Amino acid sequence: MLNTSLRSQLQTYLRNIRRPVEMIVSQGGGQTSHEMLTMLNEIASLTDLVTVIEEQQGDERKPSFSIRQPGAKAGIQFAATPTGPEFSSLVLAILQVGGHPVIADRTTIEQIRTLERDYYFETYISLSCGSCVDVVQALNMMTVINPRIHNITIDGGIFQSEVSARDISVVPTIYMNGEIFGEGRGSIAELAAKLLDIEMTMRAALRAAGRP
Template sequence: MLDANLKTQLKSYLEKVSRPIEIVASLDDSAKSQELQALLDDIASLSERVTVVERRGDQERKPSFSIGEPGKESGIRFAGIPMGHEFTSLVLALLQVGGHPVKLDDAVIEQIRELDGDYQFETYFSLSCQNCPEVVQALNVMALINPRIRHVAIDGAVFQNEVEARQIMAVPTMFLNGEVFGQGRSGVKEILAKLDTGAGARAAKELAKKPVFDVLIVGGGPAGAAAAIYSARKGIKTGVVAERFGGQVLDTLAIENFVSVQETEGPKFATALEQHVKSYEVDIMDVQRAEALVPGRINEVRLANGAVLKAKTIVLATGARWREINVPGEREYRNHGVAYCPHCDGPL
């Protein structure tokens, strides 16, 4: 199933695993189950710490498999064959279940652990969707941290009957406990903000403690990042408030027109932007939506959660949106028949 190059790469990754991993596969006699069985056998052959258990006749989707510790119920499941863009999600799930550290702030990890309730997530993806892996990886890591969270990542092309029954017309589409939870690219912080109903009030309380900034930048795209870097390098007390750091770049797969960078990908570029900004003393306040600007001797930016940030100077770098053709129904039917990405939504 895996070519020699992928096997070599995966073998080197699995050498980082520090504890046993059990993959429990739910299979039937279909061709897709045979493909999945071949993939899982390849994975198991690359590490002594990985074992595969086959089950037939159970109630799980077929083909599908869970990844967890031996003898423990797992909250991470893939339905279908996670190749294409989702192969990275599979590798990360193996590494994280196998003991590789999760790359999240301690405060975010604690917030996930403290979520009160039982959460059954289902995410529908397509293998050619570049936005889907972030959602799949975010929910997988949340399921790893909190045993009351369970997540199934479902290949819509394999389970077309479910896609049609649930009238899914765009990916990624998330369901929580059987109801639509969200569509489009989302990370851990965005998902947490929707789940943790008290998060907004707590965030507003903490933001209220912020001192007056010399420069406050509204927007976390390339322009906002550049403004933050230039300000911070001058020793100016600088803050950035953004709904999502990286902005529209996060939704772009290939970037080939950024001077000096011959080719890169949007999410990779956005990560580099954030790392560059964080190398200076810049206060980044993300997952915060600005709603109003109140000019004055000390300017104010009012946020959706009720908090108010103050600064002597405001830089507006609010970015752009995808072009619309302005026909009736375009906005109302977005993700319900109107799509903007053939890679993501074409397979549906």
């Protein structure tokens, strides 16, 4: 799937990995699943620090794959084969899980680190959506900064029944813990500020109710 020029560029980028990375694949059968596994194996062939592991249980969406450090909980997941604009999101996720630093302003990073609750994001995208890339990369970076955050990027073209069930008409559309969180473009600073505001409001409500 990767042409010679792209393989060469990718190999250069992957030299920035500092620690081992695992890509855990949950196959669903069919051409989409085959293409996903083929692409991930091609990426892994370019560096000894990336390993592809196939698992057949545990994921509600198939095909999908997660990216993690060995033995750690995965915060980044794709229910998609990230081609086109989203290929850069995949590469960046591998690099950052592999120890390449997250580039964001210090205030935003500290806001994300202070979050104390668990957040599960479902980000619906189209592979042709240019504005989806910023949102996917922002949420993925947040998972690297704070392990209590998880983001799964979902290709609406593959999981059309979910798109219909949730009446999604705009991409990206973000759900957080099962509830709508936002639509359209957003930076890591904007998303982090919104999430911090939600958590601070929740903390205040719990204190008012006499709960920790």
